[in-house]
Amino acid sequence: MKLLQPNVSTVCNSEVLQVLTERGAGRGRALPTERLAHQYLSSQPVLPLTSVQLQQFFDSLQAYRLTRGELLQLANLAPRTPVEVHLVVADCEARLGEAGVEAVLAAVEARIAAPLEEQEQEPEAGEGGGAEAGEGEGEGVGDGGA
Amino acid sequence: MFIITQIEDQIRVLPADLTKAPLDAVTQVIEQRFVDKVIPNLGLVVSIYDVTNIEGGFVYPNDGAAFFTVQFRLVVFRPFIGEIIVGKLKSCSREGLRISLDFFDDILIPEHALQDPSFYDESERLWVWKFDSNDMYMDLQEPIRFRVHSVKFNSPPTPIQLANATGDDKLLGTAAKPFSPMVVVGDINGDGLGCTAWWAG
Numbered sequence: 001m002k003l004l005q006p007n008v009s010t011v012c013n014s015e016v017l018q019v020l021t022e023r024g025a026g027r028g029r030a031l032p033t034e035r036l037a038h039q040y041l042s043s044q045p046v047l048p049l050t051s052v053q054l055q056q057f058f059d060s061l062q063a064y065r066l067t068r069g070e071l072l073q074l075a076n077l078a079p080r081t082p083v084e085v086h087l088v089v090a091d092c093e094a095r096l097g098e099a100g101v102e103a104v105l106a107a108v109e110a111r112i113a114a115p116l117e118e119q120e121q122e123p124e125a126g127e128g129g130g131a132e133a134g135e136g137e138g139e140g141v142g143d144g145g146a
Numbered sequence: 147m148f149i150i151t152q153i154e155d156q157i158r159v160l161p162a163d164l165t166k167a168p169l170d171a172v173t174q175v176i177e178q179r180f181v182d183k184v185i186p187n188l189g190l191v192v193s194i195y196d197v198t199n200i201e202g203g204f205v206y207p208n209d210g211a212a213f214f215t216v217q218f219r220l221v222v223f224r225p226f227i228g229e230i231i232v233g234k235l236k237s238c239s240r241e242g243l244r245i246s247l248d249f250f251d252d253i254l255i256p257e258h259a260l261q262d263p264s265f266y267d268e269s270e271r272l273w274v275w276k277f278d279s280n281d282m283y284m285d286l287q288e289p290i291r292f293r294v295h296s297v298k299f300n301s302p303p304t305p306i307q308l309a310n311a312t313g314d315d316k317l318l319g320t321a322a323k324p325f326s327p328m329v330v331v332g333d334i335n336g337d338g339l340g341c342t343a344w345w346a347g
Contacts, residue, residue, distance in 0.1 A: 001153060001154075001155045002153065002154045002155070003151065003152075003153055003185075003188070004152040004153060004154050004217065005151065005152040006151055006188055007149050007150075007151065008149070008150040008151060008152050008219060009149065009150050010148070010149050010226075011148050011149065011150055011221070013147070013148070015148075016148045016192070016193070016221055019193055019195060019221060020192075020193055023193060023194070030193075031177060031181050031182065031193075032182070033181055033182040033192060033193075033249050034181070034192065034193050036248040036249040037192050037193065037223075037248070037249040039248050040247050040248040040249055043248075044232065069226065069228075069229075073229060073230055076147070077230060077232065080346075081338075081345060081346065083337050083338040083345050084230075084291075084338050084345070086337065086338065087230050087291075087293075087336070087337070087338040087339070088230055
């Protein structure tokens with residue numbers, strides 16, 4: 001066995017979720033580990049994003065010069081509180097300041113955070129919300145079939 | 147917490163599977179050999195990303211199976227140091243917490259890396275964080291946010307080591323705590339870390 005390239009690239013949880021769904025993990029078709037990974041990733045409060053949506057999210061935060069690792073963690077964690085943003089971004093006070101943190105939270109809220117159970121689905125999150133509903137429906141059909 | 151790794155390997159397809167398309171037969175063997183296994187110093191293979199190249203298909207003398215030289219990419223779980231991850235609290239012990247991401251269970255938070263000051267409650271068998279005279283319990287199955295401190299890889303024990311190992315040795319493992327080839331050590335000492343419920347808006 002030859003490791004040609006041990007680290008081709010880092011991938012975001014949403015991308016892995018896409019891969020697992022294509023392998024059939026959501027419908028109960030893939031290997032047990034893949035199903036468990038799919039279960040874990042689906043339970044996170046992040047919408048399943050397409051590459052386009054992900055890229056739009058990163059572009060919206062371009063002004064703040066965040067590193068790749070920080071952008072990746074923001075996409076994985078979808079922080080809702082300032083303290084979570086402080087955890088992810090090193091030297092947050094100096095680089096982002098309060099306005100920056102607010103902007104990050106707003107971008108997360110608008111684009112990638114899954115709607116909270118008590119709230120109604122907001123119109124800005126319509127595109128993501130539609131994807132969430134579609135995904136949920138697909139899972140329901142799979143369960144009914146199995 | 148996932149990376150893509152490109153690997154080349156000799157994949158042996160059994161004669162019974164030779165009627166299938168090479169891609170399907172090869173994918174099946176890769177699934178059995180790689181998925182849910184730890185590649186030393188790399189990480190836990192979670193899934194196959196894609197197969198980029200299949201060559202060969204030679205059948206060697208005395209062996210009816212066909213050998214393909216395959217290049218493929220795998221999705222590997224490999225958290226980087228300093229990464230923030232949310233997992234579920236699986237069990238507590240005197241030594242610390244054990245956190246589980248459903249597909250990976252060997253995440254340990256040693257007792258010195260818990261929020262300051264934390265105490266182990268013997269009666270409940272749970273860890274408790276005494277914050278401003280509030281008792282914040284860390285209940286089982288609660289989502290916990292932690293920071294990755296290090297990723298350790300243990301090589302599987304050799305027969306000599308197994309023969310010499312006595313009772314409690316980690317190499318032997320028990321049914322409850324089998325030998326773990328990959329261990330992620332985390333810490334939850336800091337703002338925003340610990341139970342997500344403690345820091346929620």
